[in-house]
Amino acid sequence: MKFVDEAIVTIKSGSGGAGCVSFRRERFIEKGGPDGGDGGDGGDVILRVDPSKRTLYDYRRQKNLRAQNGAPGLGRQKRGKNGSHCYLSLPPGTIVFDAQTSQVLVDLTDPDKEIVIAQGGMGGRGNKRFATSTNRVPRFAQPGIPGVEMKLRLELKLMADVGLVGLPNAGKSTLISAMSAARPKIADYPFTTLTPTIGMVEPPFGEPFAVADIPGLIEGAHEGVGLGIKFLKHIERTGILVHLIDSSDIDPENPLAQFALINNELAMHSDTLANKTQVVVLNKIDLTGTENRIEAFKNALPDQSIFTISAATGKGVKTLIKHLAQLLQPAVPEDKE
Known part of the structure; x- marks a missing residue:
């Protein structure tokens, strides 16, 4: 449909x-x-x-x-x-x-x-x-x-607990597939995801939560460029944003370029999005040559807790799910199995 x-x-x-x-x-x-x-x-x-x-x-x-x-x-x-x-x-x-x-x-x-x-x-x-x-x-x-x-x-406006944001090809569709039973279209080119997808995630503790995979944002999205504001509205109701970044595409000379671009688009769309809790996640750590890029990103953002994962292999995904569950249900200890 x-x-x-x-x-x-x-x-x-x-x-x-x-x-x-x-x-x-x-x-x-x-x-x-x-x-x-x-x-x-x-x-x-x-x-x-x-x-x-x-x-x-x-x-x-x-x-x-x-x-x-x-x-x-x-x-x-x-x-x-x-x-x-x-x-x-x-x-x-x-x-x-x-x-x-x-x-x-x-x-x-x-x-x-x-x-x-x-x-x-x-x-x-x-x-x-x-x-x-x-x-x-x-x-x-x-x-x-x-x-x-x-x-x-x-x-x-889709109702989800967690919204995935990032540039096209950051791996959002792969991540939601790894976290839930949702099966969005996945391919190695921009704008594979043309419609928002919601997946239900069952953490090891607490209640299941919904994650929305939003089509990739690009510069000018708040003005409708690319898939633009058509989809930005779908993350206004989410409680948490997972900011997914392709670690293989980080520029060591300007490591925060992708991060700043997306945050600027969120802020230009609305203060509501700009002030939401963000979980920063570096994806595709399974690819060769990402170690130095990841280190440059972490050094440029020393006060931010940063998760590193491979959505394709599943590495680090369980840890991310536990952290999100704890943020959504703070009464439950994060280390509970």
Whole structure:
């Protein structure tokens, strides 16, 4: 299924059914009183958080969604049937905007939560309701209240505990494959990952946590260059960033060039990303000639804790997983097995 993280839909709640104008007519009763029933209420449009959903793909095709109108009232004081609700099943992390004003209407984060975004119109009252001592034969009833129509913009921001960031070809897809059961496309050229991937990691202690593999960032990403801001938004909700760097590509003369470039893009996108906890990881230590490059990087960043791994061979990955689990669940000792 294609990854879709934005969609615009038009919704409309059901209109209320009209009240009924009716009079009792039975044998031996020539002039019965009013017995018109009320109209049924229109159906609501309801947003439902569905943890099984991963994209907004369904709503690239379904542009118009409507709840059912209420049925009109009937004679003998029979109330019209209420209209059926319309449900939009959305993945966790979906933000719902008013497409006209760009106002945030709701941020859907809680699994299985349901929110009425457009309430159905109330059914009109039948003429039975208007009978009084001075007007015993009312020949009118109320129309139903119209439903509410809105245009919504849906935007998905993936919800993960850890986000992997780095330049293209840093090895993020290989690392998430080594850490979890996720199997993104892997190849030795830039922009192999064209869509975000989430993998669930089971550490040796504590609760499982989710890791998001974000497509590689390049200079100018905050302005949309490369895959740009289309994917930067997906790491805004993560608690921790793993900053992955290809150790074989470190320039000994300017060892922090890659590190600074990515951090600048994060800061230019938002203060939220710039201030997130980062775990710096040097990857591809299995390649020859990386020792001096790694040493130059560590010397240039002496106050930073730095992990060295080979995502391809698995070396150092378990240690990294334990550290991430401890950061996410600080009550659990890191050295617990």
